Amino acid sequence: MKSTTLVFGVLLVIIIVLQVYNFRCHSDTKNVKFDVTLINGTHKLIEKEVPTYANFHIYEQKLQYKELNGYYRTIYYNVIDFKIIE
Numbered sequence: 001m002k003s004t005t006l007v008f009g010v011l012l013v014i015i016i017v018l019q020v021y022n023f024r025c026h027s028d029t030k031n032v033k034f035d036v037t038l039i040n041g042t043h044k045l046i047e048k049e050v051p052t053y054a055n056f057h058i059y060e061q062k063l064q065y066k067e068l069n070g071y072y073r074t075i076y077y078n079v080i081d082f083k084i085i086e
Contacts, residue, residue: 028052036063037081045085048075058082 032054033047039061054065056075063076 033085034063034076035083035085036076036079039078039080044076046076050075056082056084 028051029049030052031047031049033045036044036046038044050065050073051067053068056063056065058064058079058081059072061078061080062074063079063082064072064074066072
């Protein structure tokens, strides 16, 4: 009986810790609207939820931003230009 209670207690603590971590990772976001010019010359309006610290750039025809862990997150492909719409 003690071991079953201990297992459920440990699982409950793990779930609570993961929920707090998930909330902290996703709480600092904002919706950003982009006017994107694609490689074929057409314009497309897109809206993405991104972190508030995101600085956007184009690298190898990909609209990206750098995450805090050093990885680059791609928002859209085949892009030659973009504007952020307020």
